Amino acid sequence: MSLLIKNTRFLDVIEEKIQEDMDLYIEEGRIAKIGKNLDVLADEVLDGREKLVTPGFINGHTHLGMSLLRNYADDLELQTWLEDAIWPIEAKLDREDIYWGSLLSMAEMIRSGATCFCDQYYEMDRVGDAALEIGMRGILTRGLIEDGDKDLKLDQTRALYQKYHKKGKGRLRVVPSPHAIYTCGEDYLKEIIDLAKEMDGVINIHMSETIKEVEDCKRDHYMTPIQYIESLGMLDLHVIAAHCVHITEEEMDLVKNRRFYPIYNPSSNLKLASGFTPVQKMLDKGIVMGIGTDGDSSNNNQNILEEIHIGSIVNKAVSMDPKALPAMEILKMATINGAKALGLEDQVGSIEEGKAADLAIFNLNSASFTPKNNLISALCYSAQAEDVESVLIDGEFVLKDRQLTKIDYDNLLKTVQDRMDQLVRR
Amino acid sequence: MSLLIKNTRFLDVIEEKIQEDMDLYIEEGRIAKIGKNLDVLADEVLDGREKLVTPGFINGHTHLGMSLLRNYADDLELQTWLEDAIWPIEAKLDREDIYWGSLLSMAEMIRSGATCFCDQYYEMDRVGDAALEIGMRGILTRGLIEDGDKDLKLDQTRALYQKYHKKGKGRLRVVPSPHAIYTCGEDYLKEIIDLAKEMDGVINIHMSETIKEVEDCKRDHYMTPIQYIESLGMLDLHVIAAHCVHITEEEMDLVKNRRFYPIYNPSSNLKLASGFTPVQKMLDKGIVMGIGTDGDSSNNNQNILEEIHIGSIVNKAVSMDPKALPAMEILKMATINGAKALGLEDQVGSIEEGKAADLAIFNLNSASFTPKNNLISALCYSAQAEDVESVLIDGEFVLKDRQLTKIDYDNLLKTVQDRMDQLVRR
Numbered sequence: 001m002s003l004l005i006k007n008t009r010f011l012d013v014i015e016e017k018i019q020e021d022m023d024l025y026i027e028e029g030r031i032a033k034i035g036k037n038l039d040v041l042a043d044e045v046l047d048g049r050e051k052l053v054t055p056g057f058i059n060g061h062t063h064l065g066m067s068l069l070r071n072y073a074d075d076l077e078l079q080t081w082l083e084d085a086i087w088p089i090e091a092k093l094d095r096e097d098i099y100w101g102s103l104l105s106m107a108e109m110i111r112s113g114a115t116c117f118c119d120q121y122y123e124m125d126r127v128g129d130a131a132l133e134i135g136m137r138g139i140l141t142r143g144l145i146e147d148g149d150k151d152l153k154l155d156q157t158r159a160l161y162q163k164y165h166k167k168g169k170g171r172l173r174v175v176p177s178p179h180a181i182y183t184c185g186e187d188y189l190k191e192i193i194d195l196a197k198e199m200d201g202v203i204n205i206h207m208s209e210t211i212k213e214v215e216d217c218k219r220d221h222y223m224t225p226i227q228y229i230e231s232l233g234m235l236d237l238h239v240i241a242a243h244c245v246h247i248t249e250e251e252m253d254l255v256k257n258r259r260f261y262p263i264y265n266p267s268s269n270l271k272l273a274s275g276f277t278p279v280q281k282m283l284d285k286g287i288v289m290g291i292g293t294d295g296d297s298s299n300n301n302q303n304i305l306e307e308i309h310i311g312s313i314v315n316k317a318v319s320m321d322p323k324a325l326p327a328m329e330i331l332k333m334a335t336i337n338g339a340k341a342l343g344l345e346d347q348v349g350s351i352e353e354g355k356a357a358d359l360a361i362f363n364l365n366s367a368s369f370t371p372k373n374n375l376i377s378a379l380c381y382s383a384q385a386e387d388v389e390s391v392l393i394d395g396e397f398v399l400k401d402r403q404l405t406k407i408d409y410d411n412l413l414k415t416v417q418d419r420m421d422q423l424v425r426r
Numbered sequence: 427m428s429l430l431i432k433n434t435r436f437l438d439v440i441e442e443k444i445q446e447d448m449d450l451y452i453e454e455g456r457i458a459k460i461g462k463n464l465d466v467l468a469d470e471v472l473d474g475r476e477k478l479v480t481p482g483f484i485n486g487h488t489h490l491g492m493s494l495l496r497n498y499a500d501d502l503e504l505q506t507w508l509e510d511a512i513w514p515i516e517a518k519l520d521r522e523d524i525y526w527g528s529l530l531s532m533a534e535m536i537r538s539g540a541t542c543f544c545d546q547y548y549e550m551d552r553v554g555d556a557a558l559e560i561g562m563r564g565i566l567t568r569g570l571i572e573d574g575d576k577d578l579k580l581d582q583t584r585a586l587y588q589k590y591h592k593k594g595k596g597r598l599r600v601v602p603s604p605h606a607i608y609t610c611g612e613d614y615l616k617e618i619i620d621l622a623k624e625m626d627g628v629i630n631i632h633m634s635e636t637i638k639e640v641e642d643c644k645r646d647h648y649m650t651p652i653q654y655i656e657s658l659g660m661l662d663l664h665v666i667a668a669h670c671v672h673i674t675e676e677e678m679d680l681v682k683n684r685r686f687y688p689i690y691n692p693s694s695n696l697k698l699a700s701g702f703t704p705v706q707k708m709l710d711k712g713i714v715m716g717i718g719t720d721g722d723s724s725n726n727n728q729n730i731l732e733e734i735h736i737g738s739i740v741n742k743a744v745s746m747d748p749k750a751l752p753a754m755e756i757l758k759m760a761t762i763n764g765a766k767a768l769g770l771e772d773q774v775g776s777i778e779e780g781k782a783a784d785l786a787i788f789n790l791n792s793a794s795f796t797p798k799n800n801l802i803s804a805l806c807y808s809a810q811a812e813d814v815e816s817v818l819i820d821g822e823f824v825l826k827d828r829q830l831t832k833i834d835y836d837n838l839l840k841t842v843q844d845r846m847d848q849l850v851r852r
Contacts, residue, residue, distance in 0.1 A: 067796075071803035075752035108793045270739035271807070273748040300807040301794060310736055313696035322699040326501035367534045368727060370493075370839045371846035377497035381697070381726040386812040413796045420797030 001043050002027040003395065005361075008048025010351050011379065013055060013336045016328050018375050024053060026357040029169065029395035034353055050365045052375055054331075055350050056115025056137075056358035056391060057304045058338030060263035061242040063295030064105040064130075065098035065121045066090070068420050070296035078210070078272055086297055092426045097419050099126035101296075104416050106134045107404055108302040109293075112385040113360030115393045118240060118263070118292070118342055120177050120204060124156070128164040128172055134406050135398045137358060139240075139342055140164055141177030141204045146188045154195060161199055169394055170347075175240070177204040181225055182213055189232050202238040202343055205229075207262070208251075209243040210274050226251040226260075235260060238343050242292065244282070245275045252285045261288055261341030264333065266311040267301075268294030279315045280324045290341035291333040303385050308334050312380050327380035357395035362387045427469050428453040429821065431787070434474025436777050437805065439481060439762045442754050444801050450479060452783040455595065455821035460779055476791045478801055480757075481776050482541025482563075482784035482817060483730045484764030486689035487668040489721030490531035490556075491524035491547045492516070494846050496722035504636070504698055512723055518852045523845050525552035527722075530842050532560045533830055534728035535719075538811040539786030541819045544666055544689070544718070544768055546603050546630060550582070554590040554598055560832050561824045563784060565666075565768055566590055567603030567630045572614045580621060587625055595820055596773075601666070603630040607651055608639055615658050628664040628769055631655075633688070634677075635669040636700050652677040652686075661686060664769050668718065670708070671701045678711045687714055687767030690759065692737040693727075694720030705741045706750045716767035717759040729811050734760050738806050753806035783821035788813050 005024040012019045023038040024031060033040065073085030093101075098121065109117060116137040119127055124142045131138050142157045144150070154176075161174040176196045178184045184192070196203040208214055208225045217225045226247065229235060235258050244262035264277050282289055291311055293302050308330050315325035339349025348358045364372060368382040391399040398406055431450040438445045451459040451466050459466065499511030519527075524547065535543060542563040545553055550568045557564050568583045570576070580602075587600040602622045604610045610618070622629040634640055634651045643651045652673065655661060661684050670688035690703050708715055717737055719728050734756050741751035765775025774784045790798060794808040817825035824832055 069799075070797070071799040071801070071808060074800065074803040074807065075749050077748060081748065104793060104796060111793065267739055270743040271748065273742040273746050273750070275746075276743055300803065301810075303810065306732075306735070309732070310739075313693055313736075314740065316699040317696040317702055320699050320701075322503060322507065322697065323501050324699070365836075365839060367530060367537065367839065370530060371496070371843045373495075373497040373846070374500065375497070377500040377726065381500065382497060384727075384729065384811055386810070410791075413791060413793065417797045420799070 001395065003044045003046065004038065004040060004042035005046045005048040005051070005053060008051050008053055009375070010053040011055065011331065011376070013332050013350050014352065024351070026392070026395045029357055031351060031353055031355050031357050034351065050363065051389070052362040052364055052369070053351065054113065054360045054362065054379065055335040056348065056360050056393065057113045057334045058290060058342065058349065059109055059114045059117040059292050059302070059304050060240070060290030060338050060341055061265055061292030061294055062105065062117055062119055062302065063121045064102035064117065064119045064127055065093065065123065066295035066297045067101040067104045067302070068093065068097055068416060068423060070300040072297065074300070089423065092423055095123045095126050097423060098123040099130055100412070100416050100419055102127045102130040103134060103407065103412055105296060105302045106130060106136050107407065107409060107412060109304060110134070110136065110391050110399050110404065111388060111402070112303040112305045113388040113391060114304045115358040115360070115391060116342070116344065116348060118204060120179070124160050125163065128160070128167070131172060132168045134404070135393050135396060137171040137348065137393060139173045139175050139204070141175045143177055143179045144188070144192055145179045145183040146185050150188055154191065157195065171394065173200070175199070175202045175204050180206040180213065181228060182216055186232065189234070193232060193234055193237065196237050202240065203234060204240040205242070207241040207244050208246040211246055214246045224248055224251055226254055230254060240341060243269065243274070243277070245269050245277045247278065247282065249281070252282055252287060256285045256287050261290060263290045263292045263341060264311055265292045265294040266307050266314055268298040270310070270314065272298055276314065276318045278318070279311065280319045283329065288337050288340050289333050290338035291330065304334060305383055305385055308380055327376045331376065331379060357392050359392045360388055361390040363389040427821065429470045429472065430464065430466060430468035431472045431474040431477070431479060434477050434479055435801070436479040437481065437757065437802070439758050439776050440778065450777070452818070452821045455783055457777060457779055457781050457783050460777065476789065477815070478788040478790055478795070478805070479777065480539065480786045480788065480805065481761040482774065482786050482819065483539045483760045484716060484768060484775060485535055485540045485543040485718050485728070485730050486666070486716030486764050486767055487691055487718030487720055488531065488543055488545055488728065489547045490528035490543065490545045490553055491519065491549065492721035492723045493527040493530045493728070494519065494523055494842060494849060496726040498723065500726070515849065518849055521549045521552050523849060524549040525556055526838070526842050526845055528553045528556040529560060529833065529838055531722060531728045532556060532562050533833065533835060533838060535730060536560070536562065536817050536825050536830065537814060537828070538729040538731045539814040539817060540730040541784040541786070541817060542768070542770065542774060544630060546605070550586050551589065554586070554593070557598060558594045560830070561819050561822060563597040563774065563819055565599045565601050565630070567601045569603055569605045570614070570618055571605045571609040572611050576614055580617065583621065597820065599626070601626070601628045601630050606632040606639065607654060608642055612658065615660070619658060619660055619663065622663050628666065629660060630666040631668070633667040633670050634672040637672055640672045650674055650677055652680055656680060666767060669695065669700070669703070671695050671703045673704065673708065675707070678708055678713060682711045682713050687716060689716040689718045689767060690737055691718045691720040692733050692740055694724040696736070696740065698724055702740065702744045704744070705737065706745045709751070709755065714763050714766050715759050716764035717756065730760060731809055731811055734806055753802045757802065757805060783818050785818045786814055787816040789815040
């Protein structure tokens with residue numbers, strides 16, 4: 001199948017501008033040709049005059065299966081929220097709940113223009129199945145917490161790697177994932193690091209999310225969290241480091257020339273009162289960052305456009321500088337830099353010839369984009385998920401005219417509701 | 427015309443809960459009857475089973491006519507932004523630009539569930555015309571800045587009051603509105619206070635938005651801004667006080683038993699790096715607050731649901747407490763407390779018999795509301811403007827199945843774009 005998007009404009013995150021009056025020719029899942037007035041024949045031609053094409057957004061950190069638990073418990077202290085509310089109900093989630101919950105999260109992500117995710121949860125084979133079904137790109141990571149099943153969980157990671165790594169035309173990846181330094185002991189962390197080395201040398205972990213985590217680490221290891229993971233050899237790997245709310249300047253200097261990629265989760269960090277992530281400071285140090293939604297129970301949605309918007313404006317106030325974290329910088333976090341953070345920049349993250357055709361197509365004929373002044377600002381500050389008209393992954397429409405093409409959306413909503421009704425009775 | 431919404435649920439901001447299995451009967455623009463299985467005949471019956479009805483949201487502070495300037499200049503220092511970018515182009519806006527820009531802002535507000543606004547701008551008669559056309563409720567305030575035309579502007583306020591106050595079946599109000607203490611001298615402020623007393627005793631002003639405003643006030647008047655307006659007698663009036671980012675504890679104590687209503691503008695305060703408004707502290711003092719979008723050039727959208735969401739989560743981080751500014755509290759700011767702030771609580775702000783039928787109807791058959799756990803949390807943290815299916819003002823549909831009923835939306839978008847194209851060439 002080939003597709004020609006005629007007379008359009010796209011967000012060029014490499015040149016950091018909107019490229020106007022462009023044709024995009026997509027063939028066999030790739031962006032085959034970009035230029036003005038392309039002389040090509042395509043199976044399908046899309047009039048792009050009133051559209052804006054962006055790279056599909058990359059949700060660098062989430063827990064997809066948690067969507068059943070959204071709005072189940074909020075406005076509580078972190079420990080109360082986790083221990084009294086979330087964990088007891090989460091323990092009752094079964095494999096099928098996680099499959100359906102993940103599918104719902106994916107539907108929501110796609111409907112906000114996201115095409116790729118990095119997920120940490122369990123029953124990850126069912127998350128992989130959901131991704132294959134809806135056609136999404138993503139990194140599957142089985143969260144590893146040290147308990148009686150710690151070896152079983154490593155085996156599950158190995159099995160997941162065998163069965164899902166590079167499946168779906170290479171769209172899926174599998175990466176080992178210790179939950180956090182406070183839920184895994186030193187020996188277990190070392191085992192996981194060794195496993196990551198056996199695989200592709202990538203690891204995914206929650207880092208420095210709360211002050212408590214940092215203080216406990218200093219008490220137990222006489223080091224800050226990133227110093228601690230360095231002492232274990234983790235910084236020799238490619239590290240996808242969710243949160244980094246309480247990263248110190250010293251730690252920034254430690255990681256700035258390493259393959260260490262913080263993923264900023266604005267809504268979650270604010271909602272859980274974890275703190276204000278020093279994004280502009282990390283960027284000033286040259287650290288490459290991604291952005292994520294976090295799970296639905298701490299956000300409580302999977303709309304990546306909200307994260308872009310909130311992340312940008314909050315950091316202006318934190319930096320006491322309206323020039324901080326400008327629109328283009330955070331859009332890069334959600335595209336090319338997110339791709340770098342996930343180790344996928346050869347495939348996605350920008351609209352360049354040869355890359356996979358993972359694209360979001362915005363309808364500019366909307367209030368948010370009227371009048372069409374600076375479209376980069378409009379994407380960050382005005383755009384609504386409703387403006388995302390269509391989404392392509394690997395050149396295939398997964399959303400067309402706001403309808404999901406690969407799944408039955410009404411049945412999805414109904415099934416998730418039914419499962420939640422059963423869950424609370426379990 | 428009468429309307430019966432059958433078997434629905436609604437947000438009760440008085441009892442602070444969702445009232446389930448309710449019928450709402452609307453007659454002659456009012457909420458005539460609320461109850462279970464109402465035995466009434468209505469001209470139109472709406473199946474409310476998959477809906478959630480809320481009071482129409484109240485946008486307590488905005489500059490509607492600025493939407494042409496949205497995304498025109500961003501990521502700049504406040505003074506550069508205003509003086510080099512916004513003011514030069516704003517000076518070229520004509521009456522018709524402001525009419526069309528206001529209509530666009532109103533369309534956007536309605537599409538996010540808002541039914542009422544407090545606007546401060548100029549050419550306010552054309553804003554009033556737009557409100558009458560689209561059917562919105564609102565307070566019109568001509569921004570008063572002391573310059574060569576200071577007396578003319580007072581006359582315009584008087585003329586506006588004569589022509590628009592209580593027009594549109596009482597939906598419109600006119601209130602005198604000094605722009606700020608730093609743009610009006612002491613004598614001019616006193617003249618405006620006297621004018622407000624001649625009218626309905628209400629005044630609308632920007633207060634303590636930036637540190638500079640506070641510091642300049644202390645330097646010039648040896649008082650903080652709210653102490654200063656008290657010294658002028660302004661606190662004898664009903665004061666709608668936009669922003670109050672830098673209100674002091676002493677000032678909070680000064681106003682807590684007065685008719686002084688801060689309007690919180692989360693996106694604008696963050697984006698302009700004005701600071702973090704101490705919302706929870708003001709609430710703890712018993713101060714009644716509203717919430718607003720501010721103008722499109724500093725937000726850059728008129729989606730009141732985003733303000734509800736952002737305002738809540740930012741204040742949790744500011745307070746270092748995930749229990750701060752819970753969902754219900756900020757929903758009250760957007761409804762009943764916003765109505766109190768605007769002096770309209772007798773008419774709107776809650777779903778109670780006798781009040782005007784200003785309602786937003788959410789479609790619960792959406793990803794955001796699936797599964798249906800705590801719907802109060804869902805409204806605050808998950809809901810998207812796209813979920814607002816219909817909106818009623820004074821019992822009339824202004825939005826139905828996501829379509830604006832009173833205006834031609836496509837023509838609106840096209841006209842605003844044409845006018846902006848002309849504006850930059852002027």
